[in-house]
Amino acid sequence: QVQLVESGGGSVQAGGSLRLSCAASGRTFSSLAMAWFRQAPGKEREFVAGISSSGESTLYTDSVKGRFTISRDNAKNMMYLQMNSLKPEDTAVYYCAADWGLVVVTPDGYDYWGQGTQVTVSS
Numbered sequence: 001q002v003q004l005v006e007s008g009g010g011s012v013q014a015g016g017s018l019r020l021s022c023a024a025s026g027r028t029f030s031s032l033a034m035a036w037f038r039q040a041p042g043k044e045r046e047f048v049a050g051i052s053s054s055g056e057s058t059l060y061t062d063s064v065k066g067r068f069t070i071s072r073d074n075a076k077n078m079m080y081l082q083m084n085s086l087k088p089e090d091t092a093v094y095y096c097a098a099d100w101g102l103v104v105v106t107p108d109g110y111d112y113w114g115q116g117t118q119v120t121v122s123s
Contacts, residue, residue, distance in 0.1 A: 002026050002112040004096045009117030012086055016121070020081040022096030022114060030054075030074040033103045035110065036081045038092035038119075045095070049081060050103035059103050063089075086121045093118050 003025040012018055020036070035050035049070040050059045058070050069082040079096060094117050097110035104110075 002028070002032065002098055004098060004112055004114035006094065006096045006114040006117040009094060009119045011120040011122065014087055014121055014123050016086050017082070017084045018086065018119060020083065020094055020096075020117060020119075022079040022081075024077045024079070024096075024098065026077075029077040031100065032098040032112075033101055034070075034072060034079045035097045035103060036070060036079075037095045037097055037107060038090075039095070039116075040092040043092075045107050047105040047107075048094070050105070051079065052103055057103070059105070061105075083119070086119075088121045088123045091119060091121050 005023045008020040031053050033053055036048040037045050038048050039045040047061055049068055051070045051072050055072045067085045072079040096114040098112040099110040
């Protein structure tokens with residue numbers, strides 16, 4: 001069983017930055033593909049970024065490329081999402097997700113989820 005806990009959300013003005021963290025329980029973190037998803041009110045949950053178990057491979061949705069950076073520290077069982085140049089359209093609840101195998105962009109590819117952290121970007 002894997003438990004995930006997000007932190008670092010908050011309210012910022014457009015152009016600002018936030019760093020989200022995801023803490024994972026268990027001894028198997030280094031075997032897990034990890035990802036960030038987000039869900040805005042009235043919209044479906046969407047893939048934001050993913051990182052392979054080793055951290056060598058990353059994947060981003062087009063709308064965040066060049067602004068967001070995903071990373072992980074397997075020694076600390078932590079994953080991060082550095083978000084720069086934030087826009088109002090980035091406003092959403094951000095979720096940490098994990099599963100065995102490869103990074104995929106659909107929510108049903110992940111068995112483990114955190115509770116989410118709210119990110120609000122004002123114009």
